[in-house]
Amino acid sequence: MKINKAYKFRLEPNVEQEVILNNLVGSARFVWNQILAISFEMFAQNKHINAVNLVKKITALKKNPQFSFLDGNSNAVSLQQKVRDLASAWGKFFNPKEHARLKEKKRKPKKPKFFKLADGTEVQLRPLMPRFKKKSDGYDSIRLVQFDKYCWVKGNKLKLPNGVGVIKFRKSQEILGTIKNVTISKVSGRWYVSFCTETELTEMPIHPSKSAIGVDLGVKKLITTSNGQVFDPINSFKTNQIKLARLQRKQRKKVKFSQNWKKLNFKINKLHHHIANIRHDYLQKITTTLSKNHAMIAVEDLKVANMSKSASGTIENQGKNVKAKSGLNKSILDQGWGMLVSMLEYKQQWRGGLLVKVDPKYTSQTCCECGHVAKENRQTQAKFECVGCGYVANADLNASRNILSAGHAVLSVEGGCGKGRPKKQKASEIREEVA
Ligand SMILES: [Zn+2]
Incomplete structure (x- = not known):
């Protein structure tokens, strides 16, 4: 049996590292918004929206000379992960079960909002549709998969790619298991790191109590x-x-x-x-x-x-x-x-x-x-x-x-x-x- 656990710690970047991290999460947010706009066009044209389709759009975005800042200020893996998250957000929207659950909650209907397409027509932003991310939301994050390829953890130090280098974190607990991926997040101005780990159990645990x-x-x-x-x-x-x-x-x-x-x-x-x-x-x-x-x-x-x-x-x-x-x-x-x-x-x-x-x-x-x-x-x-x-x-x-x-x-x-x-x-x- 495999057990997954996540550990979250406060991250303590220095001033230079914070600049790089801000660029990384900022470009991920930018790519989310850009691809979301593209996916609204796809939605209006009844095109199929999935992770494979959306991830492909990143290349064109990076080639656009207007968005040249993405070179060097973004992490390719995290952009892909961000777009995959966007695809699963759309997946939620296309799932009738999610809509049934929403209906059960009986939320008050909000004033309808619209997104303007390239041809001037509008798409109504319906409930459960993915939304644009704003800096003022106070939450940004990037996720890096295949951790051991370009990151490591030693004691309370974490090595990250893209010139971030070695960052200190407040390690309040031992991290057990193999680290599979890492999420760097900024919440209301504070930085955090979450490690997702996997442990293989050879025997099923037996509960000590019979109550x-x-x-x-x-x-x-x-x-x-x-x-x-x-x-x-x-x-x-x-x-x-x-x-x-x-x-x-x-x-x-x-x-x-x-x-x-x-x-x-x-x-x-x-x-x-x-x-x-x-x-x-x-x-x-x-x-x-x-x-x-x-x-x-x-x-x-x-x-x-x-x-x-x-x-x-x-x-x-x-x-x-x-x-x-x-x-x-x-x-x-x-x-x-x-x-x-x-x-x-x-x-x-x-x-x-x-x-x-x-x-x-x-x-x-x-x-x-x-x-x-x-x-x-x-x-x-x-x-x-x-x-x-x-x-x-x-x-x-x-x-x-x-x-x-x-x-x-x-x-x-x-x-x-x-x-x-x-x-x-x-x-x-x-x-x-x-x-
Ligand atoms: Zn009775």
Whole structure:
């Protein structure tokens, strides 16, 4: 079995190196935008868009005397990777499943935007279509594949091509496995390096624990486990959200792309990044704890759960003023829940444990003692009281117990723990101490 892991560290380029890196990520962004414009033309002409077609366009772009700066300021491999990413972004757009998923989220329709083609006609930028990258997005990156051909890592030093030379990084953890590729990214003015590694396991790991739990994901309580453990949502999250909203309000009053607008934009991007880091670290800690202690973890299948949770009133019962906020809260939650489950998934695989996804239907209305299913069992958000047997419990705890039994049921149908486990290990990410 092959296991993929990713390690991310803060990169510390000197002034000259930063100039080169800025050119490298800048030219990759430029090529993305140029090829995207070309692919809109292809789209309008009903031409097939795929990686092979798009990568071929790079040569012509480099030959264009207008774009001669690409010579010497770009890395050929990373340009190809960038264009491949663009092709997979188009692949997402052409995939009907992705559109179905988007529809489920029920986002508010935005004012339509258009891209002007060479002949003067316009293409409407539809949802899921790849977008143009702007410097003001605050995020740029390049990816280098076939790492050992022209890069190396020794201690806390990384050798990069294109005259960058040897760069220091804050190595907070040993890098295990063979490095397959490396991504250099610039986020809100800071540089990072991510290594993707591969390790071949000769034996399947065996989880040290025999314990099994059910996990209920919620809004007020992020996690309630079937053995009564509760993990609260992150506290600092709320204050940062208020800060963010304040900055965004301020920015709306400024002239777009003016000096003051740019200053605020940088602050906003930085805060976004900070919030994402806090969430990521917190979820890493929780999922490690759960995965270390339990061989089997049952969760609700989120693809279905997202809908039923909001419909059953979990988010609506948050208090006054919810309507305006619920859109924001929900998007944060969706992201957080999804991330949490995928972390549990790969951590369980590393340790030889199992993550079982169960149908979320009726988990909150079923009595975990007698199995009676009724809407009336759930009188309030917090309290569960069975109208059949009189069993009283915390509603989340009752749900997590149902999730656990559903998990056991899934396993017994599949015929034991061996089956139903995905063979291929998913690439995943460990974010490192980067502050
Ligand atoms: Zn009951």
